[in-house]
Amino acid sequence: MLTCKQVSKTLAENRYYELSWSHKVGLFMHIRLCAVCGKANQQIVDLQTGIRKFLAREEKEHFTEVKLKPEERERIRQRMNDKT
Amino acid sequence: MVDADNGPETWLDDHGDYLLQFAYVRLRNRAAAEDALQETFLAAMKAFERYDGKTPVRYWLRGILRHKVVDYIRKASREVAVDDTENTEILDSFRFKAFGIHDQNPPDWKFDPQNAFERKEFMQVFYDCLSHLNENMGQAFALRELEGLSTEEICKQLKLTPNNLWVILHRARKQLKSCLESNWTEGDGVYEC
Numbered sequence: 001m002l003t004c005k006q007v008s009k010t011l012a013e014n015r016y017y018e019l020s021w022s023h024k025v026g027l028f029m030h031i032r033l034c035a036v037c038g039k040a041n042q043q044i045v046d047l048q049t050g051i052r053k054f055l056a057r058e059e060k061e062h063f064t065e066v067k068l069k070p071e072e073r074e075r076i077r078q079r080m081n082d083k084t
Numbered sequence: 085m086v087d088a089d090n091g092p093e094t095w096l097d098d099h100g101d102y103l104l105q106f107a108y109v110r111l112r113n114r115a116a117a118e119d120a121l122q123e124t125f126l127a128a129m130k131a132f133e134r135y136d137g138k139t140p141v142r143y144w145l146r147g148i149l150r151h152k153v154v155d156y157i158r159k160a161s162r163e164v165a166v167d168d169t170e171n172t173e174i175l176d177s178f179r180f181k182a183f184g185i186h187d188q189n190p191p192d193w194k195f196d197p198q199n200a201f202e203r204k205e206f207m208q209v210f211y212d213c214l215s216h217l218n219e220n221m222g223q224a225f226a227l228r229e230l231e232g233l234s235t236e237e238i239c240k241q242l243k244l245t246p247n248n249l250w251v252i253l254h255r256a257r258k259q260l261k262s263c264l265e266s267n268w269t270e271g272d273g274v275y276e277c
Contacts, residue, residue, distance in 0.1 A: 009250065040190045046197040047257055050264075051229050053201045054210050058109075064101035065211070066108045066117075076122045077096055083126055084092075 002026045007037045011044055090141040092129050099142045103149055110153050110226040112215050116160070120152040127152070154231065154241065157223045161242040194265040206268060213263035221256035224249060 002023075007030050010019070019027065031041045057063075068076075103124065107117035128135075128148050135144055200206040217225055224242060227233045228249075233241070239249055 036190070039192075043190055043193065043261065044257065046193065047260060048229070050197065050201050050210055054207055054214070055230065057207055058106075062102050063105055063211070065208070066105040067101045068096075068104050068118075072104075072118050073096060073100060076100070076118070076125060079122055080092060080096070080125055080129065083129055 002030050004030075004034060004037055007031065007034070008040060011037070011041055090137075092125065092132060095125055095128070095141070095145065099145055102142065103145060106146060107149055107153055109211065109214055110230055111156060112217065112219070112222045112226075116156055120149060120156050123152050124149040150231065154227065154233075157227060158241045160219075161223060193261075195268055200268060209264060209267045213260055213267065216263060217256055217259060221252050221259065224252045225256040225260075228253060 007027060010023075010027060031038050100121065104117055104121050107120045108114065111117050111120065124145060128145055131148075135141070139147075214222075214225075214230075224238060224244070227238045227241065228235070235246060235249060238244070239246055242249070244252070
């Protein structure tokens with residue numbers, strides 16, 4: 001049986017995919033049975049869901065909240081012109 | 085596929101803001117994002133003859149930018165001293181008992197994440213919090229979660245031990261969570277109308 005410490009380490013490392021089959025089963029059982037590790041796992045999953053949604057939105061909407069300042073634009077333009 | 089619509093002179097106006105933002109989220113540093121963008125354009129000008137037009141030029145430029153971002157982080161990380169206060173902090177934060185059983189519950193979310201993720205305004209908060217992760221954490225977090233690099237790859241790029249990376253990612257998640265909690269309340273978004 002895995003200890004909470006091992007479970008937390010595996011969760012924090014986020015390397016489930018590299019685990020052996022028996023380790024995966026152990027991890028899954030532990031997360032299901034242990035309220036605290038279950039919660040810790042859920043919070044990591046929640047954050048990852050947030051990141052996935054953020055990336056999907058970034059991909060779809062092409063945010064431009066941060067905009068080039070005129071002087072930055074000018075600097076880059078200058079450099080590009082130097083190269084041509 | 086060189087034509088007037090997608091030549092280098094159009095890049096800055098058509099894609100500059102988008103690419104800057106893309107780099108900024110990952111580098112969290114304005115000057116670094118500007119540098120990465122500039123290097124991307126310069127590299128792209130050199131390689132433009134080989135651009136086959138199969139993908140829109142924006143995505144092609146973004147592909148180059150991704151490499152520049154990873155390069156930049158790798159270079160920057162040489163200057164960042166790796167702190168190895170690893171195990172004490174992890175043990176403190178998880179509070180393990182002698183047999184490795186949890187002694188401390190992770191605190192609950194202060195809002196309902198599932199609900200919040202659907203809100204457009206939340207993504208702004210999420211974005212701000214991502215941009216405010218501190219340098220060391222932000223680099224590792226961006227590579228792992230935004231760019232999807234493998235643990236081994238990140239350790240190699242940032243010259244970290246897996247243990248260090250584990251600590252850094254754990255801290256980053258913790259900081260991101262608390263940042264989200266202090267900047268988002270369920271009532272937010274009421275002002276959307």
